[in-house]
Amino acid sequence: MTAAELIRLLKLEPHPLEGGYFRRIYESSLRCDCGYGSRPLLTSIYYLLTQESPVGLLHKNRSDILHYHQRGAAVKYIMISPEGSLSEHILGPDIQHGETLQLLVPGGWWKASRLCEGEYALISEAVAPGFDYADNEIATEEMVQRNYSEMLDVLNRCIRQRPSEDADL
Template sequence: MTLPRSASLSLLTLIAASLIAQSPQETNPRVRELIHELHLSVLPRESGYLGIIGVTPLQADVHGRSLSVQSQNYYMLTRALPINFLHRLEPADTHILIEGGPVDYYIFHPDGHVEKQTLGRDLAHGERPVIAVPPGCAKALVLRPGATYALTANTLSPEFTADRVTIGAGNDFITRYVNKAPWATREFLRQLIGPNAK
């Protein structure tokens, strides 16, 4: 079934609304301003704050299904919600730092290798203002100690749909990725999975 752009956007908004949870008490004035002005709400299970921007009108056929070529969101981590717990997306996911940070990205590729990238502005120390996560990868984000918040814009291509995301993981994930990097200890992988252990 092909949805017109307005219906696709409405569906995306309904999906986001179904994910809304009660916000924690944020004390930083700038964080409170961003939550209010950008209409950010807590993203259950994954954690952090999400704000839907929209989808492109251009559609593409994806495995016999018509999807928008891209969807866009705001996403924010704060001291109250400093971790975006492990999840896997089918679409490509590109994050662009708007302000704040840095944020460490732990990326788990389908072929079994892992990488850590840092979203930030300190280019001399390896940080980058844009991180592109390939389709099909699992990832978790952690706000660096000392950072108050990190506001990003992210684009997903093709668009996000709730049936193309997997949140959490089980022992098979840990066994597959443990010790693939110095940081990939069994204990740390469990922390990245957080409350979504299967």
């Protein structure tokens, strides 16, 4: 199966903020008051990285997110704890060589994802309390320089770059 076939069959759309492709597949009818507003108890999405869109930009959510590898290549995750510790994890099918089939990203942690070698990686994400765009923060170049300057080389490839002022010249 190709990435284009998965996009069509799963009815995925370009992610408006993070990169890659996605579709929400579940939203609980149960709700909870989590201290920052009422949210569904759980939401879940399909998320696809492809060679054309290989990076999930650095961002953080208030909620815990469980990532599940579904098919395709492995995905490398870069995570930064609230205390500023950097860690890397590989979500993928090769558990004999240290990859994991699921990965928890706790609420309040920064994360970015990158497609490892391969045409695509399909994962699912379960978010509790459920995802809301109001709870999502995308990292900026300025924020990374201000808070994580010692990690700039690692993080540079997973933050949205400002267009060059000379781009229209």
